[in-house]
Amino acid sequence: MQCASCQFENMPGSQLCGRCGTSLSLSSTTIDIHPPRAGRWTKRVRRLTPKIPVRSPATDALRNFSDRATSALNIRLSDSTPAFPLLARIFIPGWPQLFAGSRILGRFFLFTWVSLLSLWLLFFYGTTIGSMLLGLAFSTHSSSVADATNRILEPVSMRRRMFYSICTSALLFGLLYLPASRILFRYAEPVVLQLTLPPFQPGDVVLINHSAFARQLPQPGQVVLFTPPDYRIGGTGHNYTLYTGPRIDRILAGPRDKVRWSHHTLFLNGVPTLFTPLNPTVLPPSFECTVPAGVYFIVPSATPILARNTDSATLLGMSYIALENINGTAYLLSHPLYRLKALH
Numbered sequence: 001m002q003c004a005s006c007q008f009e010n011m012p013g014s015q016l017c018g019r020c021g022t023s024l025s026l027s028s029t030t031i032d033i034h035p036p037r038a039g040r041w042t043k044r045v046r047r048l049t050p051k052i053p054v055r056s057p058a059t060d061a062l063r064n065f066s067d068r069a070t071s072a073l074n075i076r077l078s079d080s081t082p083a084f085p086l087l088a089r090i091f092i093p094g095w096p097q098l099f100a101g102s103r104i105l106g107r108f109f110l111f112t113w114v115s116l117l118s119l120w121l122l123f124f125y126g127t128t129i130g131s132m133l134l135g136l137a138f139s140t141h142s143s144s145v146a147d148a149t150n151r152i153l154e155p156v157s158m159r160r161r162m163f164y165s166i167c168t169s170a171l172l173f174g175l176l177y178l179p180a181s182r183i184l185f186r187y188a189e190p191v192v193l194q195l196t197l198p199p200f201q202p203g204d205v206v207l208i209n210h211s212a213f214a215r216q217l218p219q220p221g222q223v224v225l226f227t228p229p230d231y232r233i234g235g236t237g238h239n240y241t242l243y244t245g246p247r248i249d250r251i252l253a254g255p256r257d258k259v260r261w262s263h264h265t266l267f268l269n270g271v272p273t274l275f276t277p278l279n280p281t282v283l284p285p286s287f288e289c290t291v292p293a294g295v296y297f298i299v300p301s302a303t304p305i306l307a308r309n310t311d312s313a314t315l316l317g318m319s320y321i322a323l324e325n326i327n328g329t330a331y332l333l334s335h336p337l338y339r340l341k342a343l344h
Contacts, residue, residue, distance in 0.1 A: 083152045091176060093141040096148035109144040113137050125334055126190025126205035138177060142169040186210050190334070191225065191248075197302035198279040205335035206248060206343070210328040218296060218326055220251050220268065221275050223343040225327045228300050231318045243303055243318060248330045249278050252319075253297035262286045277301035287312040295320045 001010045001024055003017040010018055017024060038046075089095040094110030097103075116137035124130030146165040155161045189208045193200045200206070208225050218224060230244045252275050253259045253268055260267040261283060266275050277283065279301035289312075291297045299319045333341050 086148055086152065090145045090148055090172075093144040096144065100148070100151070105147070109140055113140045113144075116140065123335075123337065125188075126192055126207075127335060138173070142172055145169075145172055189328075191330075195304060197304065198281070200248075200302060200333075201339075203336070204333055204339065206330050207332040207334050208328045208330055212329040213326065218251055218254075218323070220253055220257075220273075221344075223248065223250050223278070223330045224298070225330050226298055226300075226321050227325045227327065228298075228318055228321055229325075231314075243300070246327070247298075247300040247302060249298050249300055249302055250275060251296050251298050251326075252277070253291050255291055255293050255295060257291045257297065258288075259291065259297055260286075260288045284312055284315070287315065289316055292320060295322050296326065297321075298326075 001012055001014055003022055005022040006020045008017055008019040014024055086096050086099055089099055093113040094106040097106030116133050120130045120133040124133060145168045149164055149168050150161055155164060187209050191206045191208055193204045194202055196202055225246060225248050227246045258269050265272050277299045282301045297319050298321045299315055330343050333339055333343060
């Protein structure tokens with residue numbers, strides 16, 4: 001069997017040429033020069049089938065509507081449209097599109113971004129759903145910026161469009177969203193509670209202000225986030241209980257204050273006050289102490305299994321908190337909404 005490409009004589013029945021590797025199956029295939037024709041019944045069915053023209057009033061109207069919608073959504077930048085004023089407006093989604101004359105697209109970006117941010121801040125701040133809403137808001141803003149920059153730079157390939165989109169998203173996150181999140185979390189960091197710690201429940205979101213003590217010292221009565229020293233009780237070996245980790249509770253007294261708890265009333269320097277821990281049920285019937293200098297008296301009442309060890313020695317050993325271990329004020333229980341309340 002001779003190869004049609006290199007004229008090498010191959011053995012009969014070979015599928016490939018032994019010299020150049022060309023397929024030998026086509027050389028032995030008989031090609032019919034008469035293509036199949038439609039049968040009699042097929043021709044009759046075709047005659048009875050109505051022929052729909054390619055162009056009709058309905059298709060023309062649909063095509064015109066599509067063209068008008070496309071022209072309305074696209075940004076038609078003219079030579080007189082300056083690029084710098086357009087880029088100066090990228091920090092608000094939709095503003096570049098409104099400036100360039102594309103009102104429908106600009107309003108879509110703006111209203112979508114505002115709606116997502118409003119839902120995040122008002123209803124789902126600090127939750128998993130809130131993180132998803134914030135991500136969608138950032139994606140909307142990034143799409144607005146990418147659309148404006150692509151219209152100015154006019155990339156000719158999809159690869160360049162993707163590269164410009166990634167670069168603009170990174171710049172937008174670094175220049176706007178990262179600094180804004182740092183400022184926001186300094187004054188309203190959400191802390192999600194995972195355990196049942198009276199008066200809190202699993203899933204509660206508490207807002208923390210970390211800058212509350214930048215210019216003033218903590219005062220008795222404030223609800224704060226603090227980190228008590230690791231406290232271990234029990235005997236030697238493995239029979240002990242270890243209390244560790246940050247807590248949220250109320251400052252009951254300051255340095256050198258005299259504290260007395262009796263008949264469900266806290267006396268501070270001999271004067272009765274309305275201050276109580278967030279979970280006063282863990283307190284013993286009575287105790288007295290004098291707060292050492294440089295520390296604050298905060299009973300970590302929202303602590304698991306603290307009710308099993310409510311003697312005075314345990315409470316005093318856990319309740320002396322240094323100033324540097326007080327991390328900020330806890331001022332609002334923000335989620336869920338039906339339990340919304342100020343912590344004071």
